[in-house]
Amino acid sequence: MKIKASRVARAAALVALVGFTASCGLPRSGPNKREIYAGSVQKEGDAFIVSVNERVTRATAVVPALGFSDAFLNAGIVGSDTIRPGDTLGLTIYENVDDGLLSATGLNSSVLEQVQVDGSGFIFVPYAGRIRAAGNTPETIRRLITEKLAEQTPDPQVMVRRLAGNGATVSLTGAITGQGVYPIERPTRTLSAMIAAAGGVTVEPEAAKVKIIRGGHTGEIWFEDLFFDPTADVALRGGDRILVEADTRTFTALGATGQQSQVRFETRTITAIEAIAQVGGLRAVSADPTGVFVLRNEPEEIARQVLGRGDLIGAQRMVYVLDLTEPNGLFEARDFVIRDGDTVYVTEAPFAQWSKTIGALTGTLSAVGGLANAADSVSTIGE
Template sequence: MNPKATRWAKSVAMVATILAVSSCDVLPRSGPTKREIYAGSVQREGDAFVIAVNDRVTRATAVIPALGFSDSFRNAGAVAADVIRPGDTLSLTIWENVDEGLLASEGVNFTSLDSVQVDGAGFIFVPYAGRIRAAGNSPEAIRRIITEKLQDQTPDPQVEVRREAGDGATVTLIGAIAGTGVYPIERPTLRLSGMLAAAGGVAVAPESAQITVIRGNQRSTIWFQDLFDDPRYDIALRNGDRILIEEDTRSFTVLGATGAQSVIDFESQTLSGIEAIAQAGGLQANAADPTGVFVFRNEAEEVAAQVLGRNDLIGAQRMVYVLDLTQPNGMFMARDFLIRDGDLLYVTEAPFTQWDKTIAALTGSLGSVNALSTLAGQ
């Protein structure tokens, strides 16, 4: 082959390779560049607001999930533990001050009546005393009633009444708890904390556990930790309450030049931008652009209006918050900015990374061109 033609072919191939490689579209990368994200902003006729995070933004977006028992739950007084209800079970022991009594067997001066259940109307039946109203009374009141009924038939009767766990006053515990089941409301379990302890405690990390109490058609949810931080949340239980223990289901997505690219669960009630970066394994030292940390979010209308200082917004808005970790207060901004459920945390690659990829691709491409040229000249 003509040497001039060979050199000309090599030159054409080299120029073509440089032009192809210099185009960003042919280089592998983890996502859009910082320039491309800004190009999609509303300010440049895009459909998302790109906002630099500052103190005003952190205050406007500091929306924490509102959990807490309603007033009707918190203000309910404790139910008396010894009040008998329909479905409860009683045990009775009756002593008679005679050798041959009404109820006692021969040679024994007492009799035991076990598992006497209070019927749906609230009554129990005691031989020789008849049908007695039990529901609404305490064991002591029932003892006095039975004593009065029997004392005209046997001298100086002595009566003991004990309330056992029954079907009347119970709550149901389900979900992430050590012992799911139906539990009676007794003196140690009048309140929520005592009932949870009786069931063996929660079976998930306390930091991410949520407690929902369902009472009739009402329901309220709190964080497990709040139960012990605020005594008002240790509410009195009611018959038929259902207690559901769940693990926090909030999560955020991480993409770009970070240590991990995945969906990550929240590990605490609140999560800051700097904590989210740390959970993702930090920024890749050889690839990440610390000036290009973005948080993508669909922001509620009222919050977006505060952030943008506008009153003409309609509905949720697409917002892209920018964290520049190289600024003097950049780390503080990232620490104060709260991540929310469903957020996308994206870290762009540094310009040097793209340049390095270009050089690497160019070097490899030129080597291939030279090899082809060598083969063509043989």
């Protein structure tokens, strides 16, 4: 009689355990496909769910376009001999008399070192006065000084040397080997040459961007374009600020992937299949290859193209669905472009949830069985 009562108690406990397990949520990495589809606009949700095909891929393949404006592209290379405010000159003046205006007694020449061009672009030469230097070459300055001195001393001979070019410098900062201030000289009058002189970039070239700030204008390009497009290698101007930085775009990977994290773009463009591979692929024991989702806030113009609707206003929440088991599923994932801020989410397969339920039940039943056996042992001892 006691044995029968024990069996009844075990059966009751099993029924209660199954009911409890069914009513409680098991651990999982996120919503399943059914729950995601339940949030669609068609079911009074707030997101449009769209299956990815060739047309959708074309409409959403938007890559950030970087490039310089005409103001940068049309700027000619600055002559290496052009004098600028801040430059330092050296002057040597020869006079064809024994007792000249500038030379010491017994000498027929005078040397003026470290003559700096002031902020207004002028230099001062004794007996010649203020001479316009900025914007002129050393040869032009030589001629201007000679003309001024010729009025006071016979047949003066003038030599002008450019000693330092501190008047035309650029600053380089960011992901570059040698950050600092560099003069614009004959070998470094273009952007690529200046970056090379500073030691090159310190990030992956495929994901590097170069920005030039010139007064109130800003231009930005991909670093690789400096070599693929010769017109992008623009001429520099004094005062330019050059910033080199890694691409700041990211996407987030969640769900049944090898790694759940925020991931930086490693190349200029990245597709869905590349994004999945970058985080370790799909989990073989739990991922559902029919439930790969890309969540995005799509701009109004693109959303209208994708949905074929003209009544949409503002950015729209879009959920793009990729089924890797379809005949062209892998090709679609290979061509679908991931954008900045996207969330790539992979659902768990129904089998994975079933396995968790079975595991939870068997583990709990083992514990219950152990307690029941212990209770039986206690009852036997009591008899």
